[in-house]
Amino acid sequence: MVAADNLQKMPETASFNLAAYLQERKKLCEAALDESLPVIYPEKIYESMRYSLLAGGKRLRPILCLATCEMMGGTIEMAMPTACAVEMIHTMSLIHDDLPAMDNDDYRRGRLTNHKVYGEDIAILSGDGLLAYAFELVALRTPESVARERVLQVIVHLGRASGAAGLVGGQVVDLESEGKSDIPLETLNFIHNHKTAALLEACVVCGGILAGASPEDVQRLSRYAQNIGLAFQIIDDILDITATQEQLGKTAGKDLVAQKVTYPSLWGIEKSRAKAQELIESACAELEPFGESAQPLKALAQFITSRNH
Template structure:
């Protein structure tokens, strides 16, 4: 993770140069380069390698995944959304640059992600790049991240009425969709055939949902200092979470079963070849922030 994150950070630093008007690029870079685990880019690179591709081919797509994730965090933290003051241990974008600039920085990162895939990807068939763009668009828009976010917003203050089915929908779309796209797009860029793409898609769906179940648990078991963001927000805003529905211990069991199901999708591959994907699954299940 550290090795890959270093490569990703170097590529991200080059992806948004400081140019006129500097304020928007500063705002984009502030959140994009603020740290973070780089789970989505690492998954993208690992999937590419798993199917025999070169990570240089997947790096533009990996960077795009982090741009889209960062966009979602900037917008998610806004006063009109989750109204958060801290992200990755630093003041949120709108606290530093104002709401107007933060909104535009998120918009700019969204646009740049698609441009970057198309402009910077080398040695990959055009039809595969088109598939990647479609996959990313679906994962980010009204069938993916946006869908999960809107259902999440409209479910606030309705914890007693929101059941497991709605909660799973929120998590699968708000969080898992972009994780799934990261894996699938990495595989597509790496030259994967349809059977491999679908196996890796199933793997990603499981770890994507597990990621959010663990996030729900951490929100009530860890401090703000450890998380790098405000802890206990879900409880304060009366959000339905896995622990609120199932309890902490049962939620942990659900997360571990999802991780096991994800690893099962990789059982037909050479363990050495998919070691990074297996390791990332374990990491997602065991993370503490």
Template sequence: MDTQVFEQALPNSQADAGQIIERQTKKATFDLKTYLSQKRIEVEVALDASITVVYPEKIYEAMRYSLLAGGKRLRPILCLASCELSGGTAEIAMPTACALEMIHTMSLIHDDLPSMDNDDYRRGQLTNHKVYGENIAILAGDALLAYAFEFIALHTKRVPCERVLQVIAKVGHAFAATGVIAGQVLDLEFEGQPNINVETLQFIHAHKTGALLEASVLSGAILAGANKELLQKLTNYARNIGLAFQIIDDVLDVTGTSEELGKTAGKDEKAQKVTYPSLWGIEESKRQAQKLVDEAKAEVIPLGEKATPLCAIASYITARTN
């Protein structure tokens, strides 16, 4: 598959991304591992406190089972990082960060159902429906999705109401038939169809994976009152890392083990899904992902030291093993 069309669709950076990144790397070092660990702990504490078990206990236990199962917590961390970059604080962004993880968890619960991707393991443990049954798993996902928006509305403090409404609309748009759902529908429709082209595949993953990542980045910035120019830069950044994330996911499904991934490896091939490696091969897929990451960094590096976490997270996307 020719990748020229794909490359033409990428935004042009104002300067050579590689040179900018090299200069930034020499200027300062950043301990991403420590940063992610600290932010993950903050998110985990907030998530644990977000849902208590009351009557009927089973549904709350099912919600907590998947929500607190670990994971990278990349979406909430991106929300916190973009808020801090834009002049806000982690405190004002945390309710939205938690809500994003609730919605992401809901998507995983439903994605693992037998009628969807049919997986037995997620984040290294049995999937929700394997523990609680399909009926409770569906309801647990529904409950997390609904509660996420309530959580933003009730727990966001010291932020103008219009910004909170903007975030609720942004996150809803990202998950609805305009976002994640659209990508999921096409992903199911094109299973077993080898004639899918790269533009369609890009549309699927820009929605199924990229939309919620984009909402994560932008929602933090909106809460902090970012202007249009900054929001555009962050939009470009987020769209690039969103697609890069999915390309690497496709690669890892081929090259990783179930133990490394925390879910069943090799599922895409078994389900006869068209993926980036199936169109381009492993090495070209990695090259395209790196190109996207470089473009993403070029958008935010000129913003200064506060953009360092976002730059480092972009690099992490292509370096990760799960």
């Protein structure tokens, strides 16, 4: 469940309660993820995949996918396989990021990282298994009522977001930039537009595509998602400095130890917060044409800058 202290800070309006919305949608996503990945032979790999996939978290990415599909006139049922897929891809990236060859972290979401429990070899294979299964899930589980052309577009977007043109490329530049104090803002933006924002963008855009969004609407959704993705990373950078390990569920202060250039290191904390809020306002402006049906996505955008873990 979402932490109670964070729920109290979530933006609400008289007609929309984000706390209740997140709890309901998270419950749906958790059930779908659990059902999608049973333990079969060889049990060890499936147990490892489930260990990280079902370890909690906000489930922000699948919820964004569902919310966008609904906003565009679709249903939860048509978007749920893709929502589960983006969470599997995200989980893969966390498993691999935590490896000793990458960020070398012992804790994730308040418990030992995958490689600390199952070993580095199984952790690598677990991430590989989740990535491959994500595409199988979209192809096989998306209802037949959704045009196959839309499913193909979703697969293309997910492939681009999870590969060298997306989070893998961002991670490479991030690793190359460690320990360097002269990283320009353009490089930092590249890292996070690919490492963080690309998958968030895929969540939103794919939800729209499944519901039959027009090319113009897909562009609006893309700009919304790019803005919230960058805001999300700015807040992450701030929390790495200001939050405790208990709040984060992972090791705090790792950016400083790794000598990473971050938004607070370039701008300071207050300017970073202001920049994040500017991005959120720009994101919400993209949703104006969708009227009241955009309330969940607007509230989710505001939640990104108000979270404390």
